[in-house]
Amino acid sequence: MKLTRLLRHEVVLCLFCVFVVLSIGSINPAFFSLATIFEVIRGAIPYMLMGLGVMPVMLTGEIDISFVAIAASASLATHNVLIRHLRYQGGLAGYLLIGLPMGAFLGAIVGAVSVFSGLPLFPVSLGFWLMLYGFNLFFISPEMRFDLPPGLTGFYRRFLVTVKDPVVGETGLHLAIVYVLVVGALLAIILRYSTFGRGLYISGGNKDVAIRSGYKLGKLLIVAMTLNGGLAAFAGILQCAFKRFFDPILFRGAELFVIAACVVGGVAIGGGRGSVPGVLAGVFFVQLITRGLVYLGIKPVWHQFVLGSILLGFIVFITTRQKLWVIFGRRKR
Amino acid sequence: MSNNISLWLRYKAKLVVTNVSWGLLTFSSRYRAGMLLLFLGLTLALFQSGNPRFLSYRMVSTILAQCAEVGLMSLGMSIAWMLNGIDxxxxxLANLSALIVAMFLRSIFRPTNETVLLICSLAIALTIGLAGGALNGLLIGYLNIPPILTTLGTMSLFRGISMGLTEGKTISRLPSALAVFGRTTVLAIPTPFVILLLSCLFMYYLFSFTTYGFKTKMTGLNPKAAFFAGVHTKRAVFTGYIFSGLLASLAGIIIIGRTLSVAYEYGTQTYIIFALLVLNLAGIKPGSYDVLALLVAVVLLQTLATGFYSKFLTLQGGPFFNLFLWGLVLVVVLALSRAMERWVSTRS
Structure with a gap:
């Protein structure tokens, strides 16, 4: 009992992280530096936001993949409106002011279509995924947009702490980690203390109980999708600010990465289990491995294979671990 | 008095309208294949009126040859769908098996005899399909991992393997003998379509006349009841996914035969959406399996795709508009078919 309690999923994951850092660092000592960790964190920030967004949806037992397309659409459309029509010169605030409601609205539409037609979320979100990318490419702009406003051009290097590194160059802990922490804290409070948050857990854990206790499952899903869309738009805008261009096919293919990171972070596949620290640690872990593969000298074409096997391995590990604990407990008695 | 008559007329008219629409809906839900054939005729007439050369032999045979890949994939996915899952x-998996055949022929062994070459490549592809399907079946059937997540994982695994093996490049210059699978005709019907027809016949036989098919249907409909009736439900799921993998590898062979080249990204995303559309149009559900409707739905979709493609080819950014359109079509078709099902079930 004590051991199982001590070895919570988040703790196990942190141990895994330490193990990965140590093993990669022992092969290539250049990996052991503050700069690497800061770079990993900066790379992980958009994915952390998307992971936090998709977690509430996964808690209800549904799987969504449209959030990446929502991120791309909302960020590109916001950019288009601000630059072409309003001749905007400022920074992040204007983007968030327009982009977040847009993303939330798109998410709500996906959720509403799924709820009102009575279909599972996955096929609906697959359709929206294709539709939104097609919309981006055809209606807004088929090419990347490098015309950032002056307020946003310097954003990618707004660091809290700056370090100098012989390999990476000058880098630091990016300011946006504060946003992630604030969003994560708010989400954790909502999930833990509000009736909405408890409803998400119940509806994933046991649908009948959720209905009997008066929750409207459809409403829960729509609100979760709204949250998901808003956070995805936030992530899209941040990623574009980091990369210094707006991309019509932003994050295409990254949906798998985020869902894999959530699963690694302990979000139960059937819903009902998952936590904010788990998701953050999961995204960090997967990002750490992706960056570590570069340091290990593995060719980029094999990265997808390694990530796919890690995802599968973790799925198997998580599902069989519960069975293993049962066997373990019986033996002790 | 006249008021009464008009009321009566209105009542009758309403009755007729509801009865006719109700009849149409029940007809369409019972005789999917017939309704889809009707749709197919309508679309053909529409495209024919727009372009008089649409119904030429060349065009029709192109459409039939193209729909084999999607048809085989959706045939495979239909088994998973019947087992309450998705693949x-x-x-x-199709790309991976095609790729391994290509790599084998290129660098390990290239038989000089044509028959040996064809048999060899078919055997390799089917082995890869069997292995991939077995991996899916093992994880879903025996370890009880949800199908969406498992197949997402294996999808990225297979793509990762093919990406790593090809280093992101297209493999071309394969022996032209392989074109037998894709570019020839049998009795004026393109060979890929013949392969699709044969597989459909086999599936029809399997799910209509064998105990195995019946057990699989039962497992999809209600796994618990099937288990208590003595069906090895785990084994049924396992073999179901193996069949799905085998059909996918057949699609891989056709891809090689048609294009004589292999790319790791061939048809990613669109084929899966096509297969989902086909399954929904054909009304395949756990427990109900209609191969004829599936076949007609595949041909219908391919006709639509070809027609749209030739329509938007001249438009600037036409392929992008096609993406948008297919996403929209998927959502609308899914929602409509679901609404129809609900309406029918509430009336009866």
Whole structure:
């Protein structure tokens, strides 16, 4: 009992992280530096936001993949409106002011279509995924947009702490980690203390109980999708600010990465289990491995294979671990 | 008095309208294949009126040859669908098996005899399909992992393997003898379509006349009841996914035969969406399996795709508009078919 309690999923994951850092660092000592960790964190920030967004949806037992397309659409459309029509010169605030409601609205539409037609979320979100990318490419702009406003051009290097590194160059802990922490804290409070948050857990854990206790499952899903869309738009805008261009096919293919990171972070596949620290640690872990593969000298074409096997391995590990604990407990008695 | 008559007329008219629409809906839900054939005729007439050369032999045979890949993949996915699951890895498994055949012929062994070459490549592809399907079946059937997540994982695994093996490049210059699978005709019907027809016949036989098919249907409909009736439900799921993998690898062979080249990204995303559309149009559900409707739905979709493609080819950014359109079509078709099902079930 004590051991199982001590070895919570988040703790196990942190141990895994330490193990990965140590093993990669022992092969290539250049990996052991503050700069690497800061770079990993900066790379992980958009994915952390998307992971936090998709977690509430996964808690209800549904799987969504449209959030990446929502991120791309909302960020590109916001950019288009601000630059072409309003001749905007400022920074992040204007983007968030327009982009977040847009993303939330798109998410709500996906959720509403799924709820009102009575279909599972996955096929609906697959359709929206294709539709939104097609919309981006055809209606807004088929090419990347490098015309950032002056307020946003310097954003990618707004660091809290700056370090100098012989390999990476000058880098630091990016300011946006504060946003992630604030969003994560708010989400954790909502999930833990509000009736909405408890409803998400119940509806994933046991649908009948959720209905009997008066929750409207459809409403829960729509609100979760709204949250998901808003956070995805936030992530899209941040990623574009980091990369210094707006991309019509932003994050295409990254949906798998985020869902894999959530699963690694302990979000139960059937819903009902998952936590904010788990998701953050999961995204960090997967990002750490992706960056570590570069340091290990593995060719980029094999990265997808390694990530796919890690995802599968973790799925198997998580599902069989519960069975293993049962066997373990019986033996002790 | 006149008021009474008009009321009566209105009542009668309403009755007729509801009865006719109700009849149409029940007809369409019972005789899917017939309704889809009707749709197919309508679309053909529409495209024919727009372009008089649409119904030429060349065009029709192109459409039939093209629909074999999607048809085989959706046939495979239909088994997973009947088992209350989904198989998202079909497309990447097809690419992977095609790729391994290509790599084998290129660098390990290239038989000089044509028959040996064909048999060899078919055997390799089917082995890869069997292995991939077995992996899916093992994880879903025996370890009870949800199908969406498992097949998402295996999808990225298969794509990762093919990406790593090809280093992101297209493999071309394969022996032209392989074109037998894709570019020839049998009795004026393109060979890929013949392969699709044969597989459909086999599936029809399997799910209509064998105990295995019946057990699989039962497992999909109600796993618990099937288990208590003595069906090895785990084994049924396992073999179901193996069949799905085998059909996917057949699609891979056709891809090689048609294009004589292999790319790791061939048809990713669109084929899966096509297969989902086909399954929904054909009304395949756990427990109900209609191969004829599936076949007609595949041909219908391919006709639509070809027609749209030739329509938007001249438009600037036309392929992008096609993406948008297919996403929209998927959502609308899914929602409509679901609404129809609900309406029918509430009336009866």
């Amino acid at each position: 998202l890895s079909v497309n990447d």
